[in-house]
Amino acid sequence: MRAISMQEFGGPEVLRIADVPIPQPRGAHHLLNVSRAGVNYADVHVRGNTYLAPVTLPYIPGNEVVGTTPDGQRFVGLTPGGGYAEQALVHRRVAWPVPDDISDDQAVALALQGQSAWHLLFTAAGLRAGERVVIPAAAGGVGSLAVQLAKRAGATVIALASTEQKRHVARDLGADAVVDSTADDLTDRIREAARGPVQVALEMTGGKVLQATLAALAPRGRLVVYGYASGEAATVVTHALMEKSLTVSGFWLPHLYGDRGALPTSMEELFQAVRDGDLKPIVGKIYPLGEASVAHSRLAARDHIGKLALDVTR
Template structure:
């Protein structure tokens, strides 16, 4: 079969299309013939050797896959790598059969980014109806879902995005206000949009945006941190955290993989929301498997909206 194999860490050019042996049966796993492989910032960290888990080379990236089993059942799920390929092992505990009325492009948005958005909002940050929440990268795959989920949960949503197009998308998805994430006085812009401090701030850049969002959080508010897409990892100011009694939660989805109820329950809610028209998935681009490097370059350039994925059938 064909797979993207990294033999070294580095830029997108290290993602090389390679012929590798077909997969053999493994206890507790499905073998999936992949139709979609999700492209995520986690894959960028893997490629650059900055991922939260160690990676041994040679390595095939990809943690989010959708496809069919040999008997024709369609699953979406999560893998510890190996997703950028024509086949993948998918552990039954993190595999969900896709309902017939959910498309491939809808389903691939949900396994990693949808589940992450759900649990960042409602598990880590414990967003409650009536609270005001700041959501970064609101035009991206995770952010666009988080805007809708927070709004559906009764929150007031302040969406951050870097371009007018992405801010218009966030507004169309239900954001109460949008803010240019590149604004010089980002804290001031958030406070103005929210009419004061916010109860919840989400943060995934790790760079200058982190302290700006934190400064807009109200006393006894919460900050949920789930990435460092900028490549920076700024320290949090302990004085401010104590002064305002702010609770900070880190979030990494694999810590829920062993929970037998959390992910199945949230996946069912995500499927139901898509089916009912309350959750709109945004497809930002589907690339042939051989163009994985182009997909990574597109993700890094942040010129797209919504979800990027690979189609290993092409």
């Protein structure tokens, strides 16, 4: 079968198409003929050997797929790699039948990024109706879904985005206020947009953006970290936490894979939100499998809007 096989770590150029063996069927797994493979920041970290989990070469990237079983059942699922391929194995515990009224492009946006957005807001941050929440990269895969889910939950959303085009997208998604994430006075702008400090913030940039977001929190505020797109580490001073009784936590979706109730519950919530019209995944550019390197370049440049994915049939 055709797949993207990494023989070395490095830039997008290491993502090369190759003929590889078809995965062997395994107990408690579905073997899917893949139609869509999601492209995520996790894949960029895998490619650069900076991922949270170790990766052994050669390696097929890709942690979320939509596809069909040999008998025609359609599933969306999460994989420990192997998604950038014509066929992939998904464990039944992290695979869900796709309803007929949900498209492949919608489903692939919900598997990793939709689940992450839902659990960032409601499991990690404990967002409640009436609270003010900061959502970064609000026109991206996780951020665009988090904006809509937070609004559906009755929160006031302050969206961060780096360009006017992306801020316009965030407004259209329902954000109550939008802020330029590149501003030097980011803390002040967040507080001004929110008309005061915020109770909840998500953070995935790192460095000075994390520090500015942390400073915008109200007493007993909660900040959840789920990435470091800038590549900059950030040190959180414990005195600052105690001063306002702040909570800072990290979140990585795979830690929920062993929970038999968490992901099925959130996936059903996501499907229902799409049906209700409250959640509209933004479908970004869909690339042929052989253009995975182009998709990675776009993702790393952060000049895209919505969900990037690979059409594995092309």
